[in-house]
Amino acid sequence: MAELIGASTWEAELYDHLTSHEAIEGEMLVEYRDVAATSSSRAFRYLSDLILEDEIRHHRVFRDLASALKNDAELDPADPAIPHIGKWGDDAATVLRLTETLLERERADAKELRHLASELKSLKQETLWQLLVKLMEMDTAKHIEILKFVKRSAKKSLE
Ligand SMILES: [Fe+2]
Numbered sequence: 001m002a003e004l005i006g007a008s009t010w011e012a013e014l015y016d017h018l019t020s021h022e023a024i025e026g027e028m029l030v031e032y033r034d035v036a037a038t039s040s041s042r043a044f045r046y047l048s049d050l051i052l053e054d055e056i057r058h059h060r061v062f063r064d065l066a067s068a069l070k071n072d073a074e075l076d077p078a079d080p081a082i083p084h085i086g087k088w089g090d091d092a093a094t095v096l097r098l099t100e101t102l103l104e105r106e107r108a109d110a111k112e113l114r115h116l117a118s119e120l121k122s123l124k125q126e127t128l129w130q131l132l133v134k135l136m137e138m139d140t141a142k143h144i145e146i147l148k149f150v151k152r153s154a155k156k157s158l159e
């Protein structure tokens with residue numbers, strides 16, 4: 001495994017952690033890819049495919065985290081894989097305004113999805129539909145989490 005040059009102990013440990021987790025994510029990815037390709041159940045393949053998409057992203061994020069840490073520890077002047085927050089560009093006010101609009105939309109979306117999920121409840125045993133709507137509700141919660149972070153941070157950079 002590659003070592004960090006000039007890193008502190010905690011940076012070296014964190015780097016180890018991130019790169020070994022990246023390897024685990026890589027193995028899971030292969031397992032899901034196999035399942036998605038070989039199972040005789042189309043429903044199982046469909047769901048495995050959904051997980052596979054997430055795992056591909058997880059793998060990438062772990063790689064980005066390790067690379068950003070390396071960039072930071074080694075004082076590399078190149079742009080890191082994960083951008084610095086800075087002051088949200090030169091127009092934090094616009095970022096803040098856009099974020100508030102998007103947050104409103106996501107919250108309205110969350111409400112609709114909750115409604116839809118309860119409408120589909122009776123089909124819960126026979127179809128994947130309710131599960132898929134529930135997963136979208138979870139995605140929406142994630143989007144709200146991202147936007148809340150941006151909103152808080154952009155607001156702060158305007159103080
Ligand atoms: Fe994962």
Ligand SMILES: [Fe+2]
Binds near residue numbers: 106109139
């Ligand atoms: Fe969304």
